[in-house]
Amino acid sequence: MSEDTVSIVLNGEEREVPAGLNVRELLSHLGLQEGAVVVELNREIVRREGYDAVEIEPGDTIELVHFVGGG
Amino acid sequence: MTVATDQLESSLDEPLEIAGRKFTSRLIVGTGKYRDNETMVRAITASGTEIVTVAVRRVDLDRTKEEGILHHLDPDKWFLLPNTAGCYEADDAIRYARLAREAGFTDWIKLEVIGDEESLLPDVAGLLEATRTLVSDGFKVLAYTNEDLITALKLEDAGVAAVMPLASPIGSGLGLLNPYHIRLIKSRLEVPVIVDAGVGTASDACLTMEQGVDGILMNTAIAAARDPVGMATAMREATVAGRLAYLSGRMPRRELAVPSSPTTGMLD
Numbered sequence: 001m002s003e004d005t006v007s008i009v010l011n012g013e014e015r016e017v018p019a020g021l022n023v024r025e026l027l028s029h030l031g032l033q034e035g036a037v038v039v040e041l042n043r044e045i046v047r048r049e050g051y052d053a054v055e056i057e058p059g060d061t062i063e064l065v066h067f068v069g070g071g
Numbered sequence: 072m073t074v075a076t077d078q079l080e081s082s083l084d085e086p087l088e089i090a091g092r093k094f095t096s097r098l099i100v101g102t103g104k105y106r107d108n109e110t111m112v113r114a115i116t117a118s119g120t121e122i123v124t125v126a127v128r129r130v131d132l133d134r135t136k137e138e139g140i141l142h143h144l145d146p147d148k149w150f151l152l153p154n155t156a157g158c159y160e161a162d163d164a165i166r167y168a169r170l171a172r173e174a175g176f177t178d179w180i181k182l183e184v185i186g187d188e189e190s191l192l193p194d195v196a197g198l199l200e201a202t203r204t205l206v207s208d209g210f211k212v213l214a215y216t217n218e219d220l221i222t223a224l225k226l227e228d229a230g231v232a233a234v235m236p237l238a239s240p241i242g243s244g245l246g247l248l249n250p251y252h253i254r255l256i257k258s259r260l261e262v263p264v265i266v267d268a269g270v271g272t273a274s275d276a277c278l279t280m281e282q283g284v285d286g287i288l289m290n291t292a293i294a295a296a297r298d299p300v301g302m303a304t305a306m307r308e309a310t311v312a313g314r315l316a317y318l319s320g321r322m323p324r325r326e327l328a329v330p331s332s333p334t335t336g337m338l339d
Contacts, residue, residue: 070126
């Protein structure tokens with residue numbers, strides 16, 4: 001792990017992302033549209049209005065979910 | 072035919088009302104297992120449904136699969152009902168319901184707590200536990216359950232918006248296995264009873280609606296048909312037919328024949 005990345009668990013897989021990102025920046029880093037996903041950080045939902053304030057920390061567990069077809 | 076039944080339906084029937092919201096169609100359709108999104112949209116359009124179910128899953132970060140279903144479904148056209156499919160614990164179902172509320176701006180949830188992988192039958196203890204938590208959290212819970220009166224009564228007591236007993240196991244296509252129990256549940260509940268899962272073809276939908284239930288929910292029967300759009304149309308008509316037959320009151324069953332034509336005026 002280099003100094004300017006942090007290791008997180010993203011959708012079940014360990015992943016390196018740039019250090020110091022907030023949630024909005026993480027979504028943009030991943031190329032995801034904000035309105036299209038829901039963010040769960042360490043089992044807590046991050047509301048959209050918190051995307052700028054909440055920073056990604058090393059070791060965070062993040063789930064990014066959306067609606068898919070289902071019965 | 073469609074025009075005629077629509078006219079009949081509107082004059083004889085009342086809207087389906089769930090949690091204060093009114094719907095003309097009594098058919099609810101799932102969006103899973105279609106071969107492609109275009110077929111899915113055409114099928115749900117043909118079904119005449121106003122409510123479609125969706126699931127909550129991880130975003131595919133490698134983009135190898137399709138984008139989220141909201142790219143294909145217009146939420147102004149269909150009321151999206153998220154489910155907690157795939158959840159085996161009350162806590163998981165509660166977690167999925169909260170994610171769904173955030174994703175869909177709706178507090179409606181089709182609550183599934185599954186007890187067994189092979190049968191996908193509900194875990195009613197977990198279902199009741201999750202129901203109580205979600206109802207107190209402000210959710211409108213539509214609870215997928217067994218065709219069991221006592222569980223249905225407990226769910227109603229717990230404050231569900233609708234009880235959804237199964238016709239037969241999810242995806243089985245076995246049709247309505249226990250019409251007696253479905254009628255029993257319907258006769259005792261105030262909240263809407265919507266039969267969910269197990270329907271295989273149009274006659275199953277018709278027979279289910281003939282029991283007097285408020286609605287029916289299906290997915291695989293349409294998605295896995297050779298022609299999903301054709302089957303969706305058949306299901307739409309069958310749901311209306313079954314409902315009208317129920318409202319119209321069937322003739323009594325008799326053991327022996329009764330002539331339909333006059334018995335007098337016969338030639339010597």
